[in-house]
Amino acid sequence: MNKKKIPSKHTDEIQLRALKLDLLSINQATLPPDVTLESAIKIIAKKEIGGIAVWRDKLLDCGVTQARSLLQEHDLVVTGLCRAGMFCGEEAGGSKSKSWDQMIDDNFAAIDEAAEINAQVLIIVAGGIRTGEKDLSAARTFVADGLHVILERARDRGVILAIEPLHPVYCANRSVVSTMKQALDLCDVLGSGIGVAVDAYHTWWDPDLHAQIIRAGPERLLAFHICDWLRDTRDPLLDRGMMGDGVIDLQKMRGWMEAAGYSGLCEVEIFSERNWWQRRPQDVVDVCADRFLGDC
Ligand code: ZN
Numbered sequence: 001m002n003k004k005k006i007p008s009k010h011t012d013e014i015q016l017r018a019l020k021l022d023l024l025s026i027n028q029a030t031l032p033p034d035v036t037l038e039s040a041i042k043i044i045a046k047k048e049i050g051g052i053a054v055w056r057d058k059l060l061d062c063g064v065t066q067a068r069s070l071l072q073e074h075d076l077v078v079t080g081l082c083r084a085g086m087f088c089g090e091e092a093g094g095s096k097s098k099s100w101d102q103m104i105d106d107n108f109a110a111i112d113e114a115a116e117i118n119a120q121v122l123i124i125v126a127g128g129i130r131t132g133e134k135d136l137s138a139a140r141t142f143v144a145d146g147l148h149v150i151l152e153r154a155r156d157r158g159v160i161l162a163i164e165p166l167h168p169v170y171c172a173n174r175s176v177v178s179t180m181k182q183a184l185d186l187c188d189v190l191g192s193g194i195g196v197a198v199d200a201y202h203t204w205w206d207p208d209l210h211a212q213i214i215r216a217g218p219e220r221l222l223a224f225h226i227c228d229w230l231r232d233t234r235d236p237l238l239d240r241g242m243m244g245d246g247v248i249d250l251q252k253m254r255g256w257m258e259a260a261g262y263s264g265l266c267e268v269e270i271f272s273e274r275n276w277w278q279r280r281p282q283d284v285v286d287v288c289a290d291r292f293l294g295d296c
């Protein structure tokens with residue numbers, strides 16, 4: 001006679017935890033900057049977390065072909081490739097500016113890389129205003145024009161673009177697209193193959209957030225980034241908080257996303273120079289998993 005093994009309560013809990021961690025992704029930038037893509041993949045996969053978001057500089061250090069095989073071998077979903085866009089032709093703090101053609105070429109390269117590693121989306125950060133200029137509406141026109149050009153290439157390669165609106169504090173040097181409404185207005189004009197990445201850190205303050213999540217709907221809610229806004233943040237760029245340590249009601253926001261039809265992973269993205277980047281990457285991933293299960 002076959003002895004059927006009755007799962008103990010403990011086994012059930014472990015299985016449930018594993019199922020929930022399938023819905024978690026770790027953005028590579030959450031780990032200290034000296035962690036390679038290969039190490040990040042191994043640390044995240046060992047914890048049985050479902051996904052990873054990859055940064056282009058780390059991807060190129062690793063080699064795209066090597067990265068693709070590591071990601072497949074460890075069975076990780078790539079929730080995003082960070083990042084393309086920057087339609088003003090300048091990186092924040094960067095000394096060199098690119099011509100329009102160079103900037104478009106760089107976006108095309110990012111689309112090809114996203115296709116190679118089978119990223120669910122290519123994250124688009126709009127870019128700010130060029131050094132020495134003051135024309136905000138012209139900068140926004142550049143974004144619309146640039147997206148129009150690169151979207152065709154993305155559709156050809158089967159890559160989905162996700163515009164990530166950034167908090168208005170970054171309007172000058174990172175993104176002249178500050179709200180979900182602005183991002184969705186662009187999507188309305190551009191058509192298929194493009195949607196939004198909702199980052200809790202950038203959008204939590206917006207009184208229109210819930211309405212815009214509903215407006216986006218399942219077709220255009222393409223990524224959900226989580227972390228926390230520390231009440232007395234010391235630096236809006238590099239002092240992001242771990243989920244549960246700040247003022248964002250992440251459970252409520254996740255509820256809004258899921259009620260609007262979002263069924264993807266929750267991606268932890270924490271830039272934290274003085275706190276989380278000072279710790280062992282394994283410990284950071286452990287805390288991310290615990291907080292995801294308890295606070296999100
Ligand atoms: Zn983000």
